[in-house]
Amino acid sequence: MKTGKVFLVGAGPGDVGLITVKGLDAVKQAEVILYDRLANPKLLEYADSDCELIYCGKLPDRHTLRQENINGLLVQKALEGKLVVRLKGGDPGIFGRVGEEAAALAEFQIPFEIVPGISSGIAAPLYTGIPVTHREHAESFAVVTAHDKSQNGKPLLDWEGLARGVDTIAFYMGVGNLPFICENLIRYGKPSSTPVILIHWGTFGRQRTLQGTLADISEKVLQSKFSNPSIILVGDVISLREKISWFEKKPLYGRQILLARTSASPSVLAKELQAQGADVIEFPKWKVTKIPLDLTRVAAYEKILFTSPESAAEFFEALLEAEIDIRRIHAEFYGLSSKTIKALRERGVIGKLAQQIEDSENMLVIGENHLLQKNYQKAEMMVTSEKELDRQFLPIFQRMLKEAKINTMIFPSSASVEPFLTTLEDCQMNAAELLHQVQVIAMGELTQAAAIKAGLAETEKPVTPTKEALVDYMVKHPLQGVQE
Template identity: 40%
Template sequence: MTKQGKVYLIGAGPGDPGLLGLKAKECLQTADAVVYDRLADPRILAFARKDAEMVYVGKASANHTMRQPDINKLLVKLAAEGKVVARLKGGDPFVFGRGGEEAIELREAGLPFEFVPGVTSAIAVAEYAGIPVTHRHVATSFAVITGHEDPTKGESTIHWKGLATSVDTLVFLMGVENIEKISRELIANGRSADCPAAVIRWGTHPEQRTLITTLGKAAADVKATGMKPPAIFLVGEVVRLREQLQWFDNKPLFGKTVIVTRARAQASALTKKLEAQGAKVIEAPAIKIVPAADYAPLDNAIANINDYKWLVFTSANGVDYFFERLGAAKKDARALANVTLAAIGSATAKALAEHGLTADLIPSAYKAEELAEALAGEITAGDKILLARAKVAREVLPESLRKIGAIVDVVTAYETVADCENKDELIEALESGEASIVTFTSSSTVTNLLEVLGDKKELLNKAALAAIGPVTADTLKKHGYTPAINAAEYTIDGLMTAITNFYNK
């Protein structure tokens, strides 16, 4: 039986991936093919299946990867092949998204489709700039108008007279290139040249920029400031409310670009915290966490787990990979009933808690020296200790414990390898001066990033370097770099506090 194809015409929203709807996410996760536009955020595309066919059909002004008739034909072809297609469109499919044209062609071909509404930039971008399109006593109506009419029409079908005098708030999408004509028509038809206006570029993104002007000065101000698409042009008294309602570009790290060198699997936690404070984040993982090349020593230790008095973890990764091997041995947390657990810090303790276990010992400061000192007061000569950690790590902990007579077995739970899949973006951000901060969350992120940069290491001098703790800071110093930001608490939250305080001195 031939599989029935179908197309979901999805509104991806204005840019902020957090504004994507739940149904849109579900469609992306099940689609065989994803056809996406220029404004689709990579994190939205990441919801797609790893084996999905990804087709870029982005359209910028005067630069179309694929023209609309060809996009229509592509959707028909994919659906006719029996594929479930997610057609991802910026904003909403029906707000100048040409979703209706695509659906009509699908209907004519006898192929099913569904619309999945999205948050339109006409409202969301204005909101992120602190400008409501309606507001009691100020604006009771608004209109959304294309700023770029179909050039094949011959003449404009926009009702300038009605718009200029009958609608309170006007939102022109894709209107920056035609802003001079738009302003002229509105003024000629009765709108005051002194009417407040705003041009908002890359709305809802960390790169968002807002130009406050007047209708009469808008064209000249856009030219003077170099404002380019994608942007909306908003006209109306509501623009004055930005002074009271501005919120997005008031965030502590707005306008800052932060490079996160953490492993991809762990980067999201730091990325989310940075973005919540308004930063633009470039994830350039300098390390990749991979399984140990040889699990025999760890598996042997697990088989003899009751021989150990203490099980010590120095990272959340060590916890996760240990429990992976525990599961492979057909055991669970019950196997650790007679073992005392030590965790180097709160994140490691949290990882244990996710497996239903409570750390018996956590040092007050989250580094190996402090953990060794805390353990020294708990163990006696002859105690057997299992330390599950990365293949390459500092020897201070096992050496300190052996000095007091403990028998320490160090086993590899995982390995870290150099990895930077978007090296070009990283170098460009450093060379251009866009990067404000480079964060380092371990010594391995330092050494591996320097390896990735190669003969371009000096680029790190163009940004402020942030270290999660003294060990990471010392590694930077050994390579000739002085961190400008040092976390007082050696956690992601501590690093965030240090970064925020750096800009609020």
């Protein structure tokens, strides 16, 4: 059997847009992905639906997989001939133990590549408005582990060298040792007035910061119950933050949004919400299996109705594969939504909304929703694909929802309500508990009615069901009585 290959990939600090092009290409090709807790799980959605996902997450008090087991799995899967990705938060070479994993692969002569990532020690400060170096404030920068194998987990460091020789210091995963860190930096020469900032979940919409000095930051952390994962940054360059803070000024910063999803394709709405500073968890995850289409009679219909943008794309792909010229089809084209009409226009076809259909005589409905036959009983149905729940993602969503503090729920369509609630039950989660004190927003009157019928009585809606109106509504109706 041919030996596979392993990519040891840095996923970046959290914002999915910060993974490298090479790293994302590896994820898309992977047959097996072993991923860490601090690698954003949304990156896994770029993988093939048949890719095996293995969680290697580590917490300070427990290990899902110990390092030797991770090394063994990388070797095992590669020897099975698989293309394997080890997806690690931040940069794999900075406290990522990539050297140990690469050595294990080299021992078995397994080919591998190491793909660097953006380190959280640099990215998290930048997302708070702090460059780690600056001509006037900081000419040197150090990254330091604040938790090592020494006795009691207290880092054995050259404290004098750090205190006197380095302008900006980033400590990784060191909240528990913060008093020890501050005490030693002061003892060896750092002024007690030196600024310190803690950045929790840096580059995510849930990012939080706590600022102080070496003299008082430990007490502030105790009072605010600040925790890992956090970067601790020490240095005078922190003073620049007030002038060049940018991420926290985004209109939806602090919004942790749960977006009900009905499509397997990337969400334009989710992308826009993220661009405005929000964290977005799209739930549930679907996978699609295409069905071979019989297109022998397609030119005979007078009307063709597409139920979704996906069904339009799959139909046009099938036409090309069957070498059927679109000019042979003389039917009027219709779409169930404006998004579907847009998908048709992108293929050079002007469609009309389904509301303009007067009768379903000699009509073909193309899509995945058999229930449409109730509305168009005289029409024939052509199913382009089968959509099913991707159950491999259920435990991933459980972890995401437990770590996030959801404060906004969005239903983009009436069809998104029932699948969302049903899948929550599959995750052993209660909708009433999860959405308690959460702002629930529906895109349109029909969607609002469906949410209220499902028991979500306080559902709100923007003026129009567009992403622009939605963002405007959330800006004008900030969270009240909601956990941020």
